[in-house]
Amino acid sequence: MRVVIARCAARYTGRLSAHLPLATRAIMVKADGSVLLHSDGGSYKPLNWMSPPCTMREVAPEPEASERGVALVWVVQHQKSDDRLEIDLHEVLSDTEHELGVDPGLVKDGVEAHLQELLAEQVSLLGDGYTLVRREFPTAIGPVDIMAKDANGASVAIEIKRRGEIDGVEQLTRYLELLNRDPLLAPVSGVFAAQEIKPQARVLAEDRGIRCLLLDYEGMRGAEDLSTRLF
Amino acid sequence: MRVVIARCAARYTGRLSAHLPLATRAIMVKADGSVLLHSDGGSYKPLNWMSPPCTMREVAPEPEASERGVALVWVVQHQKSDDRLEIDLHEVLSDTEHELGVDPGLVKDGVEAHLQELLAEQVSLLGDGYTLVRREFPTAIGPVDIMAKDANGASVAIEIKRRGEIDGVEQLTRYLELLNRDPLLAPVSGVFAAQEIKPQARVLAEDRGIRCLLLDYEGMRGAEDLSTRLF
DNA sequence: CTATCGATGTCGTCG
DNA sequence: CGACGACGTCGATAG
Known part of the structure; x- marks a missing residue:
């Protein structure tokens, strides 16, 4: 990423035409070629920008522009x-x-966060004798949703999704690979828990020795309500 | 404006809960206190942010976080x-x-307004013998973009959009219903004119007897330039 | 002040 | 790839 602070002016033509008068601004050029022109206030929306895919080209200013003080012109052109x-x-x-x-x-931790919370409380849904180690178990590549131990005291990493798809299985696989390098934890087995698991994701998970667990969100909420009402 | 490049992780709680795993990012702190967390790709939308008015506070990490390598924590709190x-x-x-x-x-140079202006000047694009009655023709439920008469002198109400979608057809339908109650105007036919018309909008419009007209903005601008140069 | 609507909306999901 | 709906939508304008 390139960050340029410069006195600049700009013109945009495309879905509309617009221009920015001369002022000092922050220009962000991202690795994918996209360009953002930010002022020192307002919301997260830039004053002006170009979305990828696009290409940027530095050109010399017209003589007339050069006279007005323009040192260099960036032309950012969308590709499509x-x-x-x-x-x-x-x-x-x-x-x-x-x-x-x-x-x-x-x-985003929307329903997913709630599922995580519920499963952490109702860890017995994983099987008899399971106990919670902690939620958001930290690793170098991000937190594992739930870390638990089974009835034999072996570690179990649980990835929770609202909809279980292949990328979720890949994510859990990366965690398992990392965790199993730690001799204090290994062997760590995996559980892929979701409200809905796509057939392809199920096949991939089971092929890798990861257990799939369908979560009944309504049922889990009901169990929670019951327990909070009783105790 | 402060620009920080840092390996960082982040958590947001508010309208939703979300977190960003550890990675290198650009952090922009604007003069009004707003904070933007940008990755090196994607659109102009930051991965995460805080809108003004807000205040930022640097705090020492918890011992547990410190062990994970957190050197400093920025807490950005919205004020309202x-x-x-x-x-x-x-x-x-x-x-x-x-x-x-x-x-x-x-x-900004307006677009819908400009399209309206151009079509009012180039009313023949609607068909041979069309004449302009007026722009922003007033009705009880709002102004009709353009009112015209066809070669037979019959009234034609034109709704102009940059992108023609269903709600635009609904809007024109309401105008037509109202206008056709006026015996001095009726029968009034409708034209839905836009740079781009979505299939569903087209189907709905044609089902209601409304003609769809694609507008060539560039071409219309060119025609205007030509006429201003010639006369 | 709230309600409504447009946007260079952007972003996901689904067909 | 295109349509459709949601968004931490944002932002302007009318009432």
Whole structure:
């Protein structure tokens, strides 16, 4: 990612036409070529931007623009439409670049969080003698939803999804691979728990020795209500 | 504006709960206190953020977090709600600050308004012998974008959208129903004009006897340029 | 102030 | 790939 602080002006043409008068702004150029022009306030929405896929090209300014103080022009062109963003750079105050790598992305804990909470309380749903170690068990590549021990005291890593698909199985597989390198924990077995498990995900999981567990959300909520009412 | 490049993890609680696993990201702290967490790809939307008004507070990590490598925690709290963003900073790779000043903001050239203007000038695009009655023709439930007459002198109500979807057809239908109650105007036919018309909108419109007209914005702009250059 | 609507909406899911 | 609905929607405008 490249971050440039510069006095600049900009023009956008595409679904509409718009322009930005000269001011000092932060320009973010992402690895996929997308460009964001941010001011020092407002919401998360940039003043102007170009979404990927797009390409950026540095061109010399027209003589007339050069006279107005434009040192360099960035032409950002979308690859699938005729959307185009042109940035007139008048003065670059800072220009830095950093290698960020791929991002694992945001994990939303909606129903999934509630399922996790319920299963942590009703850990016996996993089988007789199961006990909870902790929720959000930390690892270097992210937290495991639930860590438990079975009746024999062996570790069990549980990945919870609302809808169980292949990527969830892959995620659990990565956790298991990592956890099984730890001699204090190994052997760690896996449980893929979801309200709904797609056939392909089930096949992949079982092929890897991961147990699949269908969760009855309504039933679990009912059990919770019952226990809170009784005790 | 402060720009920090750091290996970090984050948690958000508010309208939903979500977390970001550890990764290297760009953190933007704006003058109004708002915070944006960007990855090196995707669109202009940050992975996570806090909108103003909000306050940021640096706190020391819990001992347990410290063991996991958390050097510093940023707690960003919204001032009017209980939205909260916590960022675990593991390693700060860069931390810079720049004075940007107030931004004059984006200046837009309207699109729907421009389409209306262009079609009013180029009313012959509707068909031979069409004439303009007026733009923004007033009715009790709001103005009709363009009122025209066809070659036979019959009234035609035109609804203009950039993207024609079902709600636009519904809107025009309401106008037509009202206008056709007026014996001085009736019968009034309808034209749904847009740069792009969704299939469902087209089906609905044609089922109701409303004609669909695709508008070529670029072409219309070109025609305008030509006429202004010629005369 | 709230209600409504448009957006360079963006983002997921499903067919 | 395209349609459809949800969004931590955001933001402007009318009432």
